[in-house]
Amino acid sequence: MLWDIDGTLVRAGDLGAAVFDRALLAVLGRAPNERIRMSGKTDPQIVHEYLDLMEVDEPGSVPEILHRLEWELAADRHRLAAEGSSCDGAAAVLERLAADDRVVQSVLTGNVAANAVVKLAAFGLERWLDVEAGAFGSDDADRRALVGVALARQREMRGRDVAAQDVWVVGDTPDDLACARAGGTRCLLVATGRYPVDELRGAGADAVLADLTDTERVVEILTAGL
Numbered sequence: 184m185l186w187d188i189d190g191t192l193v194r195a196g197d198l199g200a201a202v203f204d205r206a207l208l209a210v211l212g213r214a215p216n217e218r219i220r221m222s223g224k225t226d227p228q229i230v231h232e233y234l235d236l237m238e239v240d241e242p243g244s245v246p247e248i249l250h251r252l253e254w255e256l257a258a259d260r261h262r263l264a265a266e267g268s269s270c271d272g273a274a275a276v277l278e279r280l281a282a283d284d285r286v287v288q289s290v291l292t293g294n295v296a297a298n299a300v301v302k303l304a305a306f307g308l309e310r311w312l313d314v315e316a317g318a319f320g321s322d323d324a325d326r327r328a329l330v331g332v333a334l335a336r337q338r339e340m341r342g343r344d345v346a347a348q349d350v351w352v353v354g355d356t357p358d359d360l361a362c363a364r365a366g367g368t369r370c371l372l373v374a375t376g377r378y379p380v381d382e383l384r385g386a387g388a389d390a391v392l393a394d395l396t397d398t399e400r401v402v403e404i405l406t407a408g409l
């Protein structure tokens with residue numbers, strides 16, 4: 184199981200966007216006048232879109248902005264824990280699946296790796312996930328490349344050969360579905376991010392749920408055929 188983080192397991196609240204404002208301000212000397220839609224995108228993709236929006240022709244500044252983004256979120260991790268939340272039912276599902284020895288759980292997220300760890304740890308979710316062997320926005324700006332990254336890490340770090348068709352990508356946006364399709368995996372979408380359940384139902388995922396609160400149902404979907 185490859186879990187998306189924002190909108191699927193965790194809600195960072197305004198802080199998720201505010202750290203981009205602050206990182207851009209710190210590196211470029213000015214913050215954007217408006218915010219771009221972040222759902223489903225990788226952190227480097229978001230930074231590139233902000234540079235376009237701000238008409239800044241400095242692609243070389245992206246690594247520095249991403250580094251500052253890590254610094255900003257780490258500095259605000261206590262605020263994240265206070266103002267953000269884990270998504271309803273997420274902890275119970277992760278705990279249940281972690282106890283199933285047929286299942287390996289990691290993350291596939293647009294966050295840079297350091298920020299993925301901070302967001303999960305703010306709500307104690309990292310204990311059920313093999314985060315280290317996950318795939319992150321820091322691996323590739325194109326989310327569609329990340330299933331391959333995650334499977335390669337399982338092979339190289341854990342000696343485990345996992346076939347893509349045995350993998351579920353769980354996310355909250357059509358971008359998660361596009362990533363699953365590009366990687367040849369199955370996809371469960373949950374409507375706990377910015378996309379309403381009806382819009383996700385039309386996207387063509389293998390399964391769509393309003394949220395993760397029905398633990399039995401989620402586990403049943405993700406472990407069917409094991």
Ligand SMILES: [Mg+2]
Nearest residue numbers: 187189190355
């Ligand atoms: Mg998401």
